[in-house]
Amino acid sequence: MTILQETPTPLRAIGEPRLLAGLQDGRADLQRHLQTHGPLPELTRESYSELATAVGLRGRGGAAFPVALKLADLPARGIEAVVVNGSESEPVSRKDRLLLTMAPHLVLDGATGLARALKAPLVIVAVHDAAAAASVRTALLERQDGVEVQVADTPGRFVAGEARAVLSVLEGGPSVPPGRKVLPTRKGYHRRPTFLSNVDTFAQLAVLARLGSHEFSSTGLISEPGTQLLTIDGSVERPGVVETPTGTPLEALLRFAGASQGPVLVGGYHGKWLPNDSSRPETSGGAGIILALGTDTCPLGEAHRVAQWLASQSAGQCGPCVFGLAALVDDFERLLAGDPAGWHDAQRHLGLVPGRGACAHPDGSARFLVSALEVFDDDVRQHLAGGCGRPVRGVLPVPGGKW
Amino acid sequence: MKKLEIDWTRCDGHGLCGTLLPDDVWLDEWGFPVLRGREITRGELASARRAVLACPALALRLAATVNRDSKGSERTVPTSHQ
Numbered sequence: 001m002t003i004l005q006e007t008p009t010p011l012r013a014i015g016e017p018r019l020l021a022g023l024q025d026g027r028a029d030l031q032r033h034l035q036t037h038g039p040l041p042e043l044t045r046e047s048y049s050e051l052a053t054a055v056g057l058r059g060r061g062g063a064a065f066p067v068a069l070k071l072a073d074l075p076a077r078g079i080e081a082v083v084v085n086g087s088e089s090e091p092v093s094r095k096d097r098l099l100l101t102m103a104p105h106l107v108l109d110g111a112t113g114l115a116r117a118l119k120a121p122l123v124i125v126a127v128h129d130a131a132a133a134a135s136v137r138t139a140l141l142e143r144q145d146g147v148e149v150q151v152a153d154t155p156g157r158f159v160a161g162e163a164r165a166v167l168s169v170l171e172g173g174p175s176v177p178p179g180r181k182v183l184p185t186r187k188g189y190h191r192r193p194t195f196l197s198n199v200d201t202f203a204q205l206a207v208l209a210r211l212g213s214h215e216f217s218s219t220g221l222i223s224e225p226g227t228q229l230l231t232i233d234g235s236v237e238r239p240g241v242v243e244t245p246t247g248t249p250l251e252a253l254l255r256f257a258g259a260s261q262g263p264v265l266v267g268g269y270h271g272k273w274l275p276n277d278s279s280r281p282e283t284s285g286g287a288g289i290i291l292a293l294g295t296d297t298c299p300l301g302e303a304h305r306v307a308q309w310l311a312s313q314s315a316g317q318c319g320p321c322v323f324g325l326a327a328l329v330d331d332f333e334r335l336l337a338g339d340p341a342g343w344h345d346a347q348r349h350l351g352l353v354p355g356r357g358a359c360a361h362p363d364g365s366a367r368f369l370v371s372a373l374e375v376f377d378d379d380v381r382q383h384l385a386g387g388c389g390r391p392v393r394g395v396l397p398v399p400g401g402k403w
Numbered sequence: 404m405k406k407l408e409i410d411w412t413r414c415d416g417h418g419l420c421g422t423l424l425p426d427d428v429w430l431d432e433w434g435f436p437v438l439r440g441r442e443i444t445r446g447e448l449a450s451a452r453r454a455v456l457a458c459p460a461l462a463l464r465l466a467a468t469v470n471r472d473s474k475g476s477e478r479t480v481p482t483s484h485q
């Protein structure tokens with residue numbers, strides 16, 4: 001597979017771009033950034049809370065936690081740091097490193113503006129991608145922010161992108177989620193209150209602070225207005241990152257990217273399969289990933305490859321995740337070979353994995369596999385009857401050694 | 404009210420909890436506990452505490468079912484990527 005090679009990610013927009021505005025000719029340095037967006041207004045903590053509440057802004061890393069609730073959960077004083085989670089460990093996602101590489105000032109505006117409003121002395125940008133880290137470091141040389149900004153490199157493994165795993169590695173610990181479920185807003189960096197969110201969220205905050213809630217809401221869904229960044233890949237003519245108003249119909253997006261017919265995976269490898277019919281929903285939420293499968297590859301074989309990768313990405317801390325995901329890889333292998341016991345074992349194991357780990361990796365992996373068995377019902381029958389006759393082409397990118 | 408909770412990063416599947424609390428914990432095919440998830444009643448609290456103390460990995464815990472913060476609202480703990 002060569003899809004994951006580090007070529008520049010193409011960027012496009014449906015409608016008026018906001019986060020990607022002014023990037024047609026490449027990376028925005030401070031001058032171009034200010035030309036496009038204008039200066040960041042200095043807002044108070046209350047203004048940020050009001051704005052986030054008014055537009056229903058949610059975290060854009062996948063969990064879709066409301067930003068206003070996160071802000072409300074922080075204490076009045078003593079906030080240690082604002083952490084920008086740019087580890088982007090979903091293997092297909094490119095939106096966060098695209099923002100850090102092409103529009104670093106927008107992300108830094110969002111993070112430092114909020115840090116000043118929260119009176120947090122420190123901003124940490126956690127990045128995995130080398131080009132993204134270099135872009136942020138270059139951008140920092142052009143800026144005067146009044147808060148300390150650090151750039152930290154994090155490991156690229158899937159589970160290492162989980163919020164608490166990022167905090168752990170920033171403190172010099174292992175890049176695995178801790179066993180106790182604590183909120184970063186209570187005990188984050190250095191066990192102190194911390195505002196942590198995804199790169200995309202901070203860019204949205206920088207746009208929101210400039211536009212105000214009224215203008216921000218001039219596009220997208222009423223419940224969650226504005227735009228969203230989506231990574232589109234798989235069996236499409238034009239892969240890349242697309243900025244669209246929230247609520248854009250999936251069909252429109254697939255046409256825009258030149259996707260071939262066939263099932264679609266929404267939300268990445270912790271996401272869900274959607275069948276090839278007209279009842280597919282609007283695109284919003286999740287980790288912003290859309291993968292078109294096409295029709296000339298074996299869907300169950302593709303799911304099996306991803307399952308192998310998901311199993312390899314377990315941090316190895318929690319028994320049900322380690323043993324359960326390994327067992328599911330074996331179940332899918334037997335199912336592909338036409339063994340009905342493989343299907344039965346998979347059903348049992350899929351019930352034993354969710355909710356039994358320190359992070360959501362087992363839950364997300366099970367969600368992906370459950371929906372594969374549901375949506376590819378016909379293929380399951382074909383395999384049990386001797387095979388579907390299609391090769392496994394590797395349409396779903398699975399990272400190799402360096403992850 | 405209290406509920407059993409497992410720190411999955413600590414649990415090594417010794418299985419003592421499954422023996423000590425057969426009504427609340429059963430063991431899966433790999434020997435790891437599956438919690439029935441019901442609340443521990445006052446009468447069962449003593450044996451639940453004994454099981455917590457017996458866990459060789461210190462992975463079994465008794466936790467309050469409803470976590471209230473200073474404002475009195477219910478707290479949910481997001482565990483996935485943010």
